[in-house]
Structure formats: structure tokens, C-alpha cells
Amino acid sequence: MATKYKRILLKLSGEALMGEQDFGIDPKVLDRVGAEIKQLIDNDIQVALVIGGGNIFRGMSLAASGMNRTTGDHMGMLATVINALALQDAIEHQGLRVRVMSALAIHQVCEDYIRRRAVRHLEKGRVVIFAAGTGNPFFTTDTAASLRGTEIDADIVLKGTKVDGIYTADPMKDASATMYEKLGYDEVIENKLGVMDTTAMVLCRDNNIPVRVFNMNKPGLMLKIASGEEIGTLVE
16 A cells, blocks of 8 residues: 555643543554554554654642652653553554653663664664653643654654534534644644644644544544544644
């Protein structure tokens, strides 16, 4: 199959791994994500992932309750490592080779993040999962996705969400909300559309990396997007 993109950075929220559960990780979601990534690899598309940790722990929530924000954010980074290891196992069950690279040094369970090594893994057809965000407090995993996407020269950042794209309002709360097919980076920032935080969007803008927001709960969309189909909302 002819594909439009050769190297993709996929951003998944931790909440996406919950499936129908209230917290934790749903094995069915892991299996589905693993199968979709296999479709991409089978079509010679290089795949890197950044995963959030909100299904396990969210640092900002406890910071609002009085916990030191830096401590909370470090706990959130460790939650992303747990999710990355779960994803690694699911993707390996598809017969693929996977490397987890952490921005925090946890040598017993994963590699340190080194940009050149990450690119080499991708060139060898391995799936690379970037864990622990940027390794710094006060930065979201959306910013980590934009940063890693820039560093590895990704052709596009795909952001998987629970809705079909970016809307004029929250479609879960406002039935009259309509979906944008295409937006400029500055439109997203100025209108505070909330799909990614400002730092993440500015990084993509300044490095000319398009962002496509799509519904990760609909099977098969990743490969369709990689093939050039106009699905979800494109920000460029």
C-alpha cells in the first residue's frame, strides 16, 4: 500500500488505555492498539509512541490538593513508564520488536532516551515507546510528543482521542458542536481549543510538524491516515 507518511509519532492518553473501566489498563485496548501498530509496520511505516499516565496517576490533581507539584509530576512520569511497559508487551505479542526509552533513568526495565539510538531503532523497524514525558516537571506528555516528534524528524504527530477530531465545543456536552476538518496552529492556540497545550502546539508550529487528531476507538484509522485519507482534524 502506498503511504503518505514514513515516520509517525503517535500520542495516546493514559485514559485511552482504560477502555470502559474507571482506571487502570484494559487488555482489550492494548491488543487493539498492538494490532493497529502491526498494520503500520507491515506497510513499512516507522512508529514511535508517547503515552500519558492519567489512567494511573495525574500529578496536577494531587498538586491541587496540596502535594508538591514537582513530586506529583515525577509520580505521573513513573505512571507513563508502567503504561509503556504494558504497551511494549502487547505490541510484542504481535510479533514486533519494541524498545521503551525513558527520559528518567530506570535501567532495570527500559533504555535511557538517546535521540540517535531512538532513530536507529526506528530505521531497523522497531517500535519505539517514549516514556516518562520530557523527564521534567511542569511539562505535559503532549509537549513530550511534540518534542520527541521534532527530535526524530517525524512526518506527523497523530493524537488519538475519544472523539472524532477538534470541535467548536465539547461534543460530549454540547450536541450542537461541529468538527473542524482543518485548522492553523495559531487558531488552535488563540481560540484555546484545548486539543494540546500551548507549549506542545508551538513546538509543532515552529518545526512544521502537522498534527492530526482522530478517534482512536475506531479501528483501522491509523493506517488510513498514514495512507493519506482525510480523517479527523488536521492542524498545520
